[in-house]
Amino acid sequence: MSDILVHTEAGVCSITFNRLDKKNSITAAMYGAMADALQAAQDDAAVRVVMFQGHETIFSAGNDIADFLNQPPAGEDAPVFRFLRGLAAFPKPVLAAVCGPAVGIGTTLLFHCDLVYAGDNAAFSMPFVNLGLCPEAASSLLVPQMMGYHRAAEALLLGEPFMAEAALEVGLVNRVLPPTEARSYAHTVAAKLAAKPLSSLIETKRLMKKGQAAQVQAVMVEEGASFGRMLREPAAREAFGAFMERRKPDFSKV
Numbered sequence: 001m002s003d004i005l006v007h008t009e010a011g012v013c014s015i016t017f018n019r020l021d022k023k024n025s026i027t028a029a030m031y032g033a034m035a036d037a038l039q040a041a042q043d044d045a046a047v048r049v050v051m052f053q054g055h056e057t058i059f060s061a062g063n064d065i066a067d068f069l070n071q072p073p074a075g076e077d078a079p080v081f082r083f084l085r086g087l088a089a090f091p092k093p094v095l096a097a098v099c100g101p102a103v104g105i106g107t108t109l110l111f112h113c114d115l116v117y118a119g120d121n122a123a124f125s126m127p128f129v130n131l132g133l134c135p136e137a138a139s140s141l142l143v144p145q146m147m148g149y150h151r152a153a154e155a156l157l158l159g160e161p162f163m164a165e166a167a168l169e170v171g172l173v174n175r176v177l178p179p180t181e182a183r184s185y186a187h188t189v190a191a192k193l194a195a196k197p198l199s200s201l202i203e204t205k206r207l208m209k210k211g212q213a214a215q216v217q218a219v220m221v222e223e224g225a226s227f228g229r230m231l232r233e234p235a236a237r238e239a240f241g242a243f244m245e246r247r248k249p250d251f252s253k254v
Contacts, residue, residue: 004033006040011048011194012187013041023061024054026105028071031079038086048194048201051186052096052109056119056179059096062104065243072231073224080105081224084137087112088216091202093193097186098122099179101161108137110172111146114205117186118164119179124172127159131243132235132254134226138219141212146171 005016015037017024041047054060063080073080087094087109096110099119107124110116126143128135135143135156144152147170155162164176177185193201230236234254242249 001029001033003027004030004037006033006037008041008044008047010191011046012190013037013044013047013050014187015050015052017052017054017060020055020058022064023058023101024106025061025064025067027064027067028079031083035079035082035086038083038090042086042090042092045198048092048196048198049190050090050092050094051190052094052113053183053186054097054099056099056183057121058100059098059102059122060106061101062106065240069240069244073228076221076224081220084109084112084220085217088138088220089213091205092198093190093201093205095186095190095193097183098124098173099182101125103127105137108135108139108142111137111139111142115186115189116167116173117182117189118167118173118176119182120164120176121179122164122167122173122176123161124163124167125159125161126156129157130159130239130249132233132237132239132251133230134223136220136223136227138216138223140223141216141219 003019005018007014015034019025038050041050093115094113095115096113097117098110100121101123102110103125104127107126126135126139143156147155151170164173167173168176175185235251238251238254239249
């Protein structure tokens with residue numbers, strides 16, 4: 001599909017958000033395309049590395065709200081959950097090049113990447129509380145692990161953006177570069193990885209992640225159940241209604 005571009009060359013499968021007119025917001029169809037691309041990359045012995053990228057001005061604005069309201073996730077086989085499970089369990093190295101805003105899942109997917117390179121214009125945010133919702137993608141587990149509890153609480157309870165240098169400080173990104181250089185640098189690193197023995201890459205990643213792999217999947221299921229329940233509650237209805245009506249939400253009665 002044109003909103004998600006998948007291109008494989010020299011062992012590197014690039015998955016590109018290509019919906020710039022909608023700030024690379026993600027629809028159910030896009031989640032399905034990315035889930036399929038990850039499965040194909042996992043099955044293809046010629047693919048050694050996967051890399052996510054957007055535009056140098058924006059990575060992703062997160063869920064497309066209108067599409068999300070029209071097609072809310074229904075059960076564990078919903079495209080978004082297929083994508084998240086596939087990403088969390090993906091055995092080969094995963095990189096991301098992030099420039100500009102990375103909102104919601106645009107940030108939380110990065111906690112499942114092995115290497116992340118950011119433009120100095122990157123702005124990360126997880127505003128789930130502001131939408132009357134809760135974290136997803138196992139971020140309630142992974143964000144405190146990486147950032148420490150108090151910084152995680154600041155990021156998840158306030159939902160306010162934090163910039164590339166702060167992300168570098170807490171270990172979410174490996175390096176900060178000019179936006180015009182981030183993607184090319186990430187591709188250079190991806191090429192280095194693709195030249196290494198695939199069996200060693202897979203086994204090294206498995207050993208690093210095995211201690212919490214089952215826990216990540218279990219937390220995703222619990223978050224998904226809470227997310228689905230909260231989506232039907234008054235706070236979320238007020239938040240999404242305010243978003244669609246372009247007004248400030250009023251949570252005083254919910």
